[in-house]
Amino acid sequence: MSAYRLYGDSRSGNCLKAKWTLDYLEQRYEWTEISVLEGETRTPEFLALNPAGQVPLLITKDGGALAQSNAILLFLAESHGGGLVPRDSFARAKVYEWLFWEQYSHEPFIAVRRFLKFYLKKPDSEIDPKLLERGLAALSRMEVQLAGAKWIAGDAFSVADISLVAYTRAAHEGGFDLNAFPAVKAWVDSVEKRLAIGSR
Amino acid sequence: MSAYRLYGDSRSGNCLKAKWTLDYLEQRYEWTEISVLEGETRTPEFLALNPAGQVPLLITKDGGALAQSNAILLFLAESHGGGLVPRDSFARAKVYEWLFWEQYSHEPFIAVRRFLKFYLKKPDSEIDPKLLERGLAALSRMEVQLAGAKWIAGDAFSVADISLVAYTRAAHEGGFDLNAFPAVKAWVDSVEKRLAIGSR
Numbered sequence: 582m583s584a585y586r587l588y589g590d591s592r593s594g595n596c597l598k599a600k601w602t603l604d605y606l607e608q609r610y611e612w613t614e615i616s617v618l619e620g621e622t623r624t625p626e627f628l629a630l631n632p633a634g635q636v637p638l639l640i641t642k643d644g645g646a647l648a649q650s651n652a653i654l655l656f657l658a659e660s661h662g663g664g665l666v667p668r669d670s671f672a673r674a675k676v677y678e679w680l681f682w683e684q685y686s687h688e689p690f691i692a693v694r695r696f697l698k699f700y701l702k703k704p705d706s707e708i709d710p711k712l713l714e715r716g717l718a719a720l721s722r723m724e725v726q727l728a729g730a731k732w733i734a735g736d737a738f739s740v741a742d743i744s745l746v747a748y749t750r751a752a753h754e755g756g757f758d759l760n761a762f763p764a765v766k767a768w769v770d771s772v773e774k775r776l777a778i779g780s781r
Numbered sequence: 782m783s784a785y786r787l788y789g790d791s792r793s794g795n796c797l798k799a800k801w802t803l804d805y806l807e808q809r810y811e812w813t814e815i816s817v818l819e820g821e822t823r824t825p826e827f828l829a830l831n832p833a834g835q836v837p838l839l840i841t842k843d844g845g846a847l848a849q850s851n852a853i854l855l856f857l858a859e860s861h862g863g864g865l866v867p868r869d870s871f872a873r874a875k876v877y878e879w880l881f882w883e884q885y886s887h888e889p890f891i892a893v894r895r896f897l898k899f900y901l902k903k904p905d906s907e908i909d910p911k912l913l914e915r916g917l918a919a920l921s922r923m924e925v926q927l928a929g930a931k932w933i934a935g936d937a938f939s940v941a942d943i944s945l946v947a948y949t950r951a952a953h954e955g956g957f958d959l960n961a962f963p964a965v966k967a968w969v970d971s972v973e974k975r976l977a978i979g980s981r
Binding site for chain 2: 656659670671673
């Protein structure tokens with residue numbers, strides 16, 4: 582039985598969400614560490630695998646190369662059951678909605694501010710204030726949603742929860758205080774339990 | 782027979798791609814014009830429909846509200862056939878990959894630079910040079926792909942083509958010269974013909 586291969590940087594939430602999904606679905610895989618900071622996504626060897634020069638990158642059992650973290654989550658969820666994508670078409674579309682929202686309205690602010698503060702050690706004065714403002718807006722949007730629903734896309738645990746928890750649980754490293762968002766904080770605990778990844 | 786309702790700003794490629802998909806699939810819908818520039822996505826009435834305050838927003842025949850342009854495209858394609866999402870799971874995942882790439886690596890640079898130049902009339906000197914640099918990188922990535930494939934996600938016309946054409950065909954309004962990307966330019970023509978939307 583062949584296994585998946587996942588190229589990823591273990592400091593990247595985008596990569597970890599793919600790893601957690603493989604673990605949750607009990608799939609065999611080999612992890613190849615690729616350091617973004619050390620330029621390992623820009624080597625000729627890696628660019629031959631993914632011309633976009635980004636991790637995570639999943640190599641399927643058939644040798645196909647698939648990029649974009651949330652595309653990987655959907656592919657794995659559709660391939661291996663586990664209930665991570667709803668069967669009902671509208672409920673599934675709401676999962677898509679949150680996955681696209683995560684990449685457009687959450688990750689570019691919360692993950693990027695964390696990267697600048699936590700990894701590059703930039704002082705706040707050198708960080709675009711929009712990152713804080715829009716990151717807080719994203720957390721507020723999640724708070725409204727999670728005050729009225731157990732999981733981010735509604736009644737069922739889904740790949741949208743795995744996707745959104747990746748950077749939300751690390752938001753404090755970007756200078757975001759989750760104590761101001763109690764429903765989000767409780768949801769992070771629930772998703773961590775579900776994924777058995779332990780609290781930070 | 783009830784119809785869809787689509788809230789959108791007709792200057793927004795994200796909104797037009799949802800409209801074109803409804804047209805392509807020959808679905809009945811009513812269009813409600815919402816001006817982003819005039820703050821109509823931030824009224825209490827609109828925020829009650831979409832707390833994220835963004836267009837497009839699709840109201841389904843059952844009254845469900847669905848946001849995020851690419852989630853709307855997937856929902857419509859899954860609901861009405863038309864071959865816009867492949868049945869094969871890996872081919873479908875490649876469509877997801879391009880849809881997420883569009884929102885993360887294309888739209889934030891090409892659409893945003895067009896918005897600043899064409900609608901807000903900002904001079905180049907006031908526009909972050911990263912928008913040009915990363916927009917050109919996105920077009921180069923598409924050029925490599927389209928030099929070797931008829932459609933953006935491979936052999937079949939899909940929602941990924943509809944999604945990516947929206948801002949690519951308007952890239953010149955953002956100061957991007959498509960003559961430098963001949964495969965992209967030919968593909969824009971093909972997608973416009975397929976969608977019967979006429980050239981710009």
